[in-house]
Amino acid sequence: MNNWMMQTLLPIGADVMRSIVIAAGIVVFSFFLIRMIPGDIVDVMGLEGTLTYGQQDAMRESLGLDLGWWTQFAAWLGMVAGGDFGSSLRYGTPILDLLKVALAPTLTLGASALAIGMVLGIGLPVLACIFPRPIFVGLVQFITLWSIVVPTFSIGILSVIVFAVWLGWIPALGNMMVPAIILGMDTAGTLAKMLHEDMVDIDRAAFVRTARAKGLSRWRVVLFHILPNAFTVVVALFGILLAGALTGAITMEVVFGLPGLGTLTLQAIQGRDYPVVQAVVIWLGLTVVIANLLSDLAQRALDPRIGR
Amino acid sequence: MAMTPAPDMTIRRAAMPPLTAAGLAIVALLIGVALLGPLLTPYDPYQFSIRMNETPGADHWLGTDDQGHDVLSRLITGTRLSLMFGAGAALIALGIGAVVSLFALSLGRIAETSVFSVFDLIRALPNILFALAFVAAFEPGAFAVMIALGVSFSPMFAMITRATWRQQMARPYVAAAQVLGASPLRVSVVHVLPNIVGALVTQFAIILPRCIVLESVMSFLGLGVSPETPTWGRMIANATQYTEAAPHAVLAPILALSVATFGMAIAGNAMRRRFDPDRRRIAG
Numbered sequence: 001m002n003n004w005m006m007q008t009l010l011p012i013g014a015d016v017m018r019s020i021v022i023a024a025g026i027v028v029f030s031f032f033l034i035r036m037i038p039g040d041i042v043d044v045m046g047l048e049g050t051l052t053y054g055q056q057d058a059m060r061e062s063l064g065l066d067l068g069w070w071t072q073f074a075a076w077l078g079m080v081a082g083g084d085f086g087s088s089l090r091y092g093t094p095i096l097d098l099l100k101v102a103l104a105p106t107l108t109l110g111a112s113a114l115a116i117g118m119v120l121g122i123g124l125p126v127l128a129c130i131f132p133r134p135i136f137v138g139l140v141q142f143i144t145l146w147s148i149v150v151p152t153f154s155i156g157i158l159s160v161i162v163f164a165v166w167l168g169w170i171p172a173l174g175n176m177m178v179p180a181i182i183l184g185m186d187t188a189g190t191l192a193k194m195l196h197e198d199m200v201d202i203d204r205a206a207f208v209r210t211a212r213a214k215g216l217s218r219w220r221v222v223l224f225h226i227l228p229n230a231f232t233v234v235v236a237l238f239g240i241l242l243a244g245a246l247t248g249a250i251t252m253e254v255v256f257g258l259p260g261l262g263t264l265t266l267q268a269i270q271g272r273d274y275p276v277v278q279a280v281v282i283w284l285g286l287t288v289v290i291a292n293l294l295s296d297l298a299q300r301a302l303d304p305r306i307g308r
Numbered sequence: 309m310a311m312t313p314a315p316d317m318t319i320r321r322a323a324m325p326p327l328t329a330a331g332l333a334i335v336a337l338l339i340g341v342a343l344l345g346p347l348l349t350p351y352d353p354y355q356f357s358i359r360m361n362e363t364p365g366a367d368h369w370l371g372t373d374d375q376g377h378d379v380l381s382r383l384i385t386g387t388r389l390s391l392m393f394g395a396g397a398a399l400i401a402l403g404i405g406a407v408v409s410l411f412a413l414s415l416g417r418i419a420e421t422s423v424f425s426v427f428d429l430i431r432a433l434p435n436i437l438f439a440l441a442f443v444a445a446f447e448p449g450a451f452a453v454m455i456a457l458g459v460s461f462s463p464m465f466a467m468i469t470r471a472t473w474r475q476q477m478a479r480p481y482v483a484a485a486q487v488l489g490a491s492p493l494r495v496s497v498v499h500v501l502p503n504i505v506g507a508l509v510t511q512f513a514i515i516l517p518r519c520i521v522l523e524s525v526m527s528f529l530g531l532g533v534s535p536e537t538p539t540w541g542r543m544i545a546n547a548t549q550y551t552e553a554a555p556h557a558v559l560a561p562i563l564a565l566s567v568a569t570f571g572m573a574i575a576g577n578a579m580r581r582r583f584d585p586d587r588r589r590i591a592g
Contacts, residue, residue, distance in 0.1 A: 018428070025429040033445045149573040151521040153528070154566045157544060161558060165551045247434035251525055265437075266529055269444040277444045285433050292432070 012297065019293040026285040027080065030278045031073055085279040090271050095279045098264060103283075106260035109180055109249040114242060116184025121191030121241075122227075122234065129199045130222045140196045147189020152182050152248050156255040173257030183248040187241050194237060198230040205229075232303050239292035246284060328578040334571025338387060345388040351378035353385040353538050364556055373543070373557040374550045382538035383560050389539045390565070393454055393532075394520030400458025401519070402512055405465025413473050414496040424466065431463040435518075439526060448531040450539075457519050457526075468511045472504040479503075510583050513576035517569040524565055540565045 051059065079086060085095035124143060128136040156179060164172040202208060203226060211225045250262030257263075261280055268276035324332075341348065350369070357376035364371040370379035405427075412423035430438065435457070442456035476482060477500065485499050526532040527541025535542065540561040547558035 018425075021425060022429050022432050025425075026432060029429065029433075030441065033441055148577055149570045150566070151517075151569050153521055153525050154562050154569070157548065157558070157562055158566070160548075161551055161555065161562075165555070243434050247436050250434075250436055250440075254529060265440055269440060269448075269531065272444075274444070277441060281433070281437060281441045284437055288434065289432050 011300065015293060015296050015300075019289050023286055023289050026289070027077075027282055030281040030285070031076060080282070085282075086275045088268075088273055088276050090268075090273045095276055098276060099261075099279055099283060102259065102261045102264040104260075105176070105253065105258045106246070106249050106262065109176060109183070109252060109258065109260065110242075110245045112176070112180040113183030113187055113245040113248065116180060117187025117191065117241060117245065118234075120184065120188035122195060124188070124192050125196040125199055126222060126227060128196060129203065129226060130218055137196075140192050143185060144189045144193040144196075147186045150186075152186050153251055153255065155182055156252055160255060175256055176258065179249075179252035179256045179258075183245055183252060186248060187245055190244075191234065191237055191241060194233045195230055198233050199226050202226050202229050232299055235295060235298045235302060237295075238298075239288070239295035242291040243288040246287065325578075327574055331571045331574025331578065334567060335575050338391060338568055338571065341384055342388040342391045345384055349378075349381040349384050351381045353377060353381040354536065363554075370560050371554065371556040373547055373554060377538070379543075379557050379560050382543060383540075383564055386538045386540045386543055386561060387564065387568075389533070389537065390520055390523065390541070390568075393450055393523045393539065394516060396454045397457035397519040397523060398461065398512055398516045400455060401461035401515060402465050402508060404458060405462035406469050406508055408462075409466040409469040410473070410496050410501065411493070413470060414492040416492075420470075424470070427463040427466045430460060433460070435460045435522060436525065439522065440531070443526065443531045450533040450537070453523060453526045453532045457522055461515050461519065464515060465508060465511055468507055469504065472507045473500055476500045476503050506583050510576070510579045513572070513579050517572035517576065520572070521565070521569055 076086070083096070085099070087094050088098060091098070120143060124136070124140050128140045159178050159182065160172060163169045163178060164175070170178055199222075208221060208225055211221045216225075249260065250265070252258075253260040253262040254266060261284065265277060265280045267273075268280070355377065357372065359368075359372050359376050362368055362372040362376075364379075368378050368380065370383065373379055373382070408423060409427070412419045433441070438460040439453065439456040442459065443452050446452045473496070482495060482499060485495050490499070523532060524539065524541030524544070527539045528545045530545065533539050533542055535546070543561040544558055544565075547554065547561070551558055
């Protein structure tokens, strides 16, 4: 019992603790980083010439910007803990509402990219393992090289020019399929490389020879004997891939004119709307932390040899 | 002619794969253009003219953009600027990542844990998100972007430093230095550092193209250099509004960026295979 606790619960506890510390760090970081800005929203609106000095003071007071940073931090922390990110300084709408609207395109794009990446990243190495012919192995190498060498940003803009402006196949703004494919191919590369290497290694293991000697078909050997043993790689990479797909989505949204989190953040930065930037940093940061934690925990569950 | 010559049995260095050679050639070309920059530009890259959105021809090899700038001249100047900002960011990342983590590792367990939890924190925030937040906090501009990217990529150097430092610390030469009374800091800096420089340089080669792309993205988003400065990202941002009238003005910087990152990534990847046979390690 004691032994079991030492070996199982302690590392899990350590993982969880580390994630909590990082999550807390992100929250504190996002508050103070934004507070370092010289000039606040009131200054910006003042420069835009819409406010008198008296109105500026009144606005600072009503927004609580005249209080010390510690008071602001405490108040803000209390609100964030309750899931309330406050209101956009510019639009006056609750940030949670803005986030909910913007989250849909980002999540759809990120999720479809991740799905395409998983299908290609797992499918190609499996094919290459079942049929070890140059064409299939070449496909794995191609997608690996592609993701290392071709940045999603430049290929994204190129496809807008070619498919939207020249060929007119897709609308210049608001297309979701092309960015999903671009991000998906990028996601697939890392996964395909690692999985392929692992599957080739496992293919030489004694238990695979046994499976083959029993007379199992190649399909069965690969799908039920090799793939499950190589699957820890997929789980281990999941957090990184998810983070990559989400961040890739931020850039792709702006390139393809999708109204998601990236576009929202960009507008918020240009308009000095700090609370919105903070909320996006916290949301995306926590999503990545949680994905990494789940990835670590699942890896432990799948492979008991992983220790501290 | 029935007899074929006996096969040459001497051991030779394997020929360089053509792709790697292409990558290295591109890198050499980029460095050449960046260094010679002002000597190569046919026109002043900042000079306006009334010949706007002109298609490529004898006068302007790559045409002109929406303000009548010569695209080729801007592309050449942009090569220098984009490489400079990208390399600057990667150097900052190398500096912070390697120096801070070497100090922390030498100072012992507590320093190591606290410093690396900060690196973990930075690593948890995706690069572009970190750069956006950082630039939001300071004035948008070329230097803010460079520092932001430098800080956001620093954990990648810190991880490599820690991994290789640990390997080296188990070597006999470290024990010998310790027995001779060298302080932990001296061991790290004088003895271990020269042995991990290779790994750091390889990591630099891999990070550099990513910094260049992200700098372009930030410029494209309007958060990097000022609008008239011709970095590749800025040129793309300006020209995307006129893709129908002047496709060459947007294609030129996009292709330059693509070819540059292609060459650098190929070269970096080849370096990793050459100097870092442990292919399993995930960089960062």
